[in-house]
Amino acid sequence: MAPTTTVSQRKLIKRKAPRGFLKRVFKRRKPHLRLTTDSDLLVHLNCLLFVHRLAEESRANACENKCGVIKKDHVLAAAKTYLLLFVGATPTLYPGEQKGVIISRAHSI
Template structure:
């Protein structure tokens, strides 16, 4: 009896370019972005979320917690935002 194999395809997810452009036009209509400006902003957001997740996981491990809680995320956000100010 053969065991059925499941083949998973990798889904290529694209950046939400139309959403980002529309949001920028609504909030800041005077800004002029270059063609790849929205992609750079999306990448910056992804990197921030990744750093936030790593720092939150570190805080949870220091507190001997197996679950990342709200307090861990808030303290991580304060540290990351302080570092990113320059």
């Protein structure tokens, strides 16, 4: 009998942060840093918040384009907007660029 390609709906989702993995990555990249015990949780929380904001903005872009499915273009446009806001550049729309695709001349993505 061939294995099925569908994923079971009963598969459990991990509810805990991957603390060991994050600590190991920190130690490999920056071994000289002295971090508090909860710094890995703060990094994990920051990543979750970024993904949540990216999903909200992508959904808004999809609704704006009257599309029922979030596509790659919607996510890329949202990522460009948010990454520019995190860098501190003001997102502007230059002549000749598509509406919804925001690129700064200083930080082109």
